[in-house]
Amino acid sequence: MTPREIWRSSAVRMAAMFATLSALAVTFVFIAVYFEIRSELYERLRVRTQSLHDTFLTVARSTGAEGLERVITDRAKAPGIDGGIYLLVRDDGHFLAGNIDPYPTFSGWSFIEPSELGAEERFEFDERFLSRWSRLPDGEMLLVGLSDDSVEEAREALVGGIVFGVVATILITAALAAWLAVKSQRRIRSIGATLEDYAQGQLDTRVALAGAEDDLDQVAARINTTLDRMEELVESLRQVSADIAHELKTPIGRLRQRLDVALAEANSVSEFRAANAQAIELIDQIVGTFEALLRIAQIESGTRRARFSRVSLNAVLSNIVEIYGPVAADAGQEILDQLTDAPCELAGDQELLTQMFANLLENAIHHCPSGSSIVVRLERNGDVAEASICDDGPGIPDHERDKVVRRLYRLEKSRSTPGTGLGLSLVQAVADLHGAPLVLGDNEPGLMASLRFRLSP
């Protein structure tokens, strides 16, 4: 991965933002802690200086200035006993005892720098003394100061901690970011590679899921569903093209043969006329197939949904029964009307619904022998209406029921009868357009074709 690609990864950007924010938060917390601890340490130093000072005052009060002079001289002899500075001077400034000379003058509290004491080599170069002057009862002046060395050491330790904390935070989050980026980038690449293979024609390739059920897996699963669906569509398109070519080859071959025969054998105008009429019949059949195919394609495109209006299933079905009654009677069959009175209305395309039920009834009349009876039923259950056309003819075997709705598919035994094999494809297309599942079932004996419509209030 190039640095540019790394920076483009959303995981890296998020992690960088996260690292910056946490570094800022850590810095802020450390600075707050630093100032708090520092002021607490100075306060303790002040208390210690004050209490030493008070001890000396007590000594001065009980033993007089001479007593204190001795104490301070003893202390001064042991330099560094507590890293402090002590000085006792007379009110005229005459040195009595102590471990510093010269000395600065001020009143009350102050910080004294080593440079003011003329003995810098004795002290750490950055140490200072928190000091206090005060006057003894007899007029002598007492100076006591304690080094802020311990405060400085704590300060250095704190600063070290801050730097370490911030650097560690940045390093850890950066490492985490890199790991995440590499991981997600790898998966995104595998998705890209799969799509590329698919585009190259490998229709059975699918994105491998990581099993993490995270957002990337969800996207991958959606992509796979889309690829499944597209593969199905491509497959059915291939199938249909092959079927159409195959289906049209026969009548066109026959047409050519008739014209050939007429050319070779017809001798009179009337014989040519007869051949011509047969040719036109075959051409009409071919045109009819094309028209039906185009119609189904148009229905499947869904554009007719824009023309949906209120349709009464009761009216559509009773019309159909009325129209096909005589046709069935001619074929020696009867149609039994079992339509509910409960109104079944929905948003739909009346013309297509009529054609759909007509196709189902025509099939029943066409594919059943004389003497069969056909039941047209409409039932309403809550906001669902079930319409079914049932016959007691030969029916469609279980394993063929999925196939008969394909374009141009006809059962072996029906191939010799007139028909295009497009009737049930149109039924399926109209059912899909209306969101109504079509079920082809066994009427024991015969075929039961039923559709479930969701009614609109």
Ligand SMILES: Nc1ncnc2c1ncn2[C@@H]1O[C@H](COP(=O)(O)OP(=O)(O)O)[C@@H](O)[C@H]1O
């Ligand atoms: N009611 C039925 N009873 C028995 N077989 C049927 C019935 N309806 C359809 N079929 C079978 O399903 C096939 C497909 O039907 P369809 O698409 O309408 O084409 P077509 O009626 O033009 O043959 C028919 O060829 C037939 O074999």
Ligand SMILES: [Mg+2]
């Ligand atoms: Mg048919």
